[in-house]
Amino acid sequence: MCVKETGNAIEVQGLSKFYSTFALQDVNLQLPSGSILGLVGENGAGKTTLIKLIMNVIERNAGQILVLGQDNRQADFTQLKQEIGVVLDEAYFSAVLTAKQVNQIMRRTYVKWDEAYFRELLERFALPQNKKFSAYSRGMKMKLAIAVAIAHHPRLLILDEPTSGLDPMVREEILDIFNEFTRDEANSILFSSHIVSDLEKICDYVAFLHQGRLQFCEEKDRLLEEYALVKMSQEDFEALPEDAVLSKKISSYGVEALVLKHQIADVFVTEHTSLEDIILFMAKGERK
Numbered sequence: 001m002c003v004k005e006t007g008n009a010i011e012v013q014g015l016s017k018f019y020s021t022f023a024l025q026d027v028n029l030q031l032p033s034g035s036i037l038g039l040v041g042e043n044g045a046g047k048t049t050l051i052k053l054i055m056n057v058i059e060r061n062a063g064q065i066l067v068l069g070q071d072n073r074q075a076d077f078t079q080l081k082q083e084i085g086v087v088l089d090e091a092y093f094s095a096v097l098t099a100k101q102v103n104q105i106m107r108r109t110y111v112k113w114d115e116a117y118f119r120e121l122l123e124r125f126a127l128p129q130n131k132k133f134s135a136y137s138r139g140m141k142m143k144l145a146i147a148v149a150i151a152h153h154p155r156l157l158i159l160d161e162p163t164s165g166l167d168p169m170v171r172e173e174i175l176d177i178f179n180e181f182t183r184d185e186a187n188s189i190l191f192s193s194h195i196v197s198d199l200e201k202i203c204d205y206v207a208f209l210h211q212g213r214l215q216f217c218e219e220k221d222r223l224l225e226e227y228a229l230v231k232m233s234q235e236d237f238e239a240l241p242e243d244a245v246l247s248k249k250i251s252s253y254g255v256e257a258l259v260l261k262h263q264i265a266d267v268f269v270t271e272h273t274s275l276e277d278i279i280l281f282m283a284k285g286e287r288k
Helices: 047-054 077-083 099-106 115-124 138-150 168-181 196-202 220-226 234-238 275-284
Strands: 008-018 023-032 036-040 062-067 084-087 156-160 188-192 205-210 213-219 227-232 245-251 254-260
Touching (some): 008 047, 008 188, 023 036, 023 062, 023 188, 023 205, 023 213, 036 047, 036 196, 047 062, 047 156, 047 188, 077 084, 084 138, 099 138, 115 138, 138 168, 156 168, 168 188, 168 196, 213 220, 220 227, 220 275, 227 275, 234 254, 245 275, 254 275
Parallel strands (some): 036 205, 156 188
Antiparallel strands (some): 008 023, 205 213, 245 254
């Protein structure tokens, strides 16, 4: 479980949502306050469904969700959304609006809208105030969406694939903004992405969804410290404790496995693993 003494910005318990062709089943996770939780999984794993459930825009079949300490099905959750900034994989502003006009709309929407900070973000992102949204590049559109999401000083950011399809330089610039946001320990981020390298750079915790089920929700540094790769013959592999093996891949050259380092003998040579290695092995490998 992703739990820290400072409390949780999001708590999800026993959450399920059933469709005719897909099910999100029995999800339990927490986003500790002041942290960044990366939500990773293949397309169709259930990441966007989970975010919609957290924002209470679709009905759940079972479970409980607390957002900033409040049940998200309570009537006053709408008011609590003033404390939340949301960025989707596409920025949905009217094509004819300019950033200047977006500012005028948002200052009537958010109680704590900060015009000076919004203009500062536009300048930092090199976004022209009088250019129509339709004339923005994809990167510019996402930067505007992020500026809107944080210019009302929320305590929680919920990001659904915000860096998807962006070039590396733009992605790096956006990740810097997210890191700055959580320097205030009152602020937290739920960051959904299939770009594992982005999550590895900035996340404190990682939750892995696969085919509608949560495989793990762990501290990132713990994952990288305790998980390792081993490459060996089939005979040597059979000598490993079953509980130590998380996933394996068998080929004509032998066995490659994802293991828990502290559960195998020192005589076995382990290799450093990355977050992407862990995700791929858990998704595509076989259990012993």
